[in-house]
Amino acid sequence: AETLVLYLPMFAVWMYTSWAATLYAPTHPRARRMVIVVMLAGLFMNVSLTRAFADAAWVFVATFLGIQLGRTAWMLTTELDPLNHEHFVRTLVWLTATAPIWIAGAAVSSRLRLVVWGAAAAIDLTGTWLAHPLLHRRLRSERAEFGGEHLMERCRLFLLIALGETVVTPGVALATAPIRVTTLVSGTLAFTGTLSLWWLYFRAEPIAREHVSSSVDRIYASRMAVNGLLLIIAGLIALAAGNAMVIDHPSRDATVALVLMLAGGSAMFLLARTWYLRLVFGTAPRAGLLTVTVLAAVSAAALAASALVASLAVVAVLTGLVAVEHLKATDQSPSGSPTSSP
Structure with a gap:
């Protein structure tokens, strides 16, 4: 169960960063700086994995939320088309909503942490799977440019x-x-x-x-x-x-x-x-x-x-x-x- 709960945020970091790099030219200096910062934070996030349910909970949460919130906010400062800009706004709303749950999980006992983080991971997974809908409205992405x-x-x-x-x-x-x-x-x-x-x-x-x-x-x-x-x-x-x-x-x-x-x-x-x-x-x-x-x-x-x-x-x-x-x-x-x- 602990492996599953930690796997979901690890996959999310890779997936969201890959998606951002696909939208923003990876050869651009700003994109490279973003990837380098994510790599540095990801290094400490990976180091904390084996002790995330022990004494490294705060390191894991700080690096995970720093990557997810920071990279998403950074994408909103780039020249995105209206569709992708709206998508990242919605993504930031979902990530901000679950951030207190991740933080709360780091503050409780390891046994309760599994439940709290499991709930946060499930919400994040739902948002990812459904493309972060808001107010029962979904974005229409037909014929949008994307380097699939x-x-x-x-x-x-x-x-x-x-x-x-x-x-x-x-x-x-x-x-x-x-x-x-x-x-x-x-x-x-x-x-x-x-x-x-x-x-x-x-x-x-x-x-x-x-x-x-x-x-x-x-x-x-x-x-x-x-x-x-x-x-x-x-x-x-x-x-x-x-x-x-x-x-x-x-x-x-x-x-x-x-x-x-x-x-x-x-x-x-x-x-x-x-x-x-x-x-x-x-x-x-x-x-x-x-x-x-x-x-x-x-x-x-x-x-x-x-x-x-x-x-x-x-x-x-x-x-x-x-x-x-x-x-x-x-x-x-x-x-x-x-x-x-x-």
Whole structure:
């Protein structure tokens, strides 16, 4: 729960800064200064993460709010078009409304802090998901100019970092685990599962890029892509943590928490991917939905097995989906190369 509450503001800092840099020429000296200031504050925010629920709560809140409020206010001083200026005004209103809640969370005990910050993160997430509406009015962004291709490239790079983390986290666990057959098998399974998700994402990523670049409403298409990325990375974080647990104790009985991280993290990744492909094509890919259903069944059965068997079952489902999509793409392409359909 603490990881989720801290993940949401961390993602928000990256996403809002990337959005601002997309709107404002990143080569402009003012934009560079803004990014440098955000990087400096973000450094201390990252340092405080591991102790945010202990003695570093005020550092976390001060840097987080400083970045969010400061960058948004700065954007209002730039030469934005009326649509984006109104958007940042609304964003600032939402962020200002939740700031007292974040501050209050830093002032209470760590147990209560989780609840207070959870509420603040949920409100911020709602604002992000709905594009910060005010007074039941939404901005119309059809045909507005927006460099969606640049934002998609930033999403791609951020996803690569997250995928790298799904390799590094199990790698750290492998470095401290005894060299046994079960350790080697669990490490191989962790890598195979990550590789499967990597293939699934980058098979759909060109579709997302094309959709954003050709959309009449590039802002809306970009926003949906970012919302999907939030869920995808959350799933990857859960999967990486689950893989590390399996490597540490492969022979232990699978727990509910472990199964939720392995199967639930994978399912969240697939649901976010399926949801976005449905936005693009109007129908949800059946293979993805079927895989989520199979993962749910596997989750129930895995509770009666060891952690290693649970990992094996989840990876088998993921590699099965990869095989199905690869065969489908090959069959649909006259030349034998994958096509862009899901």
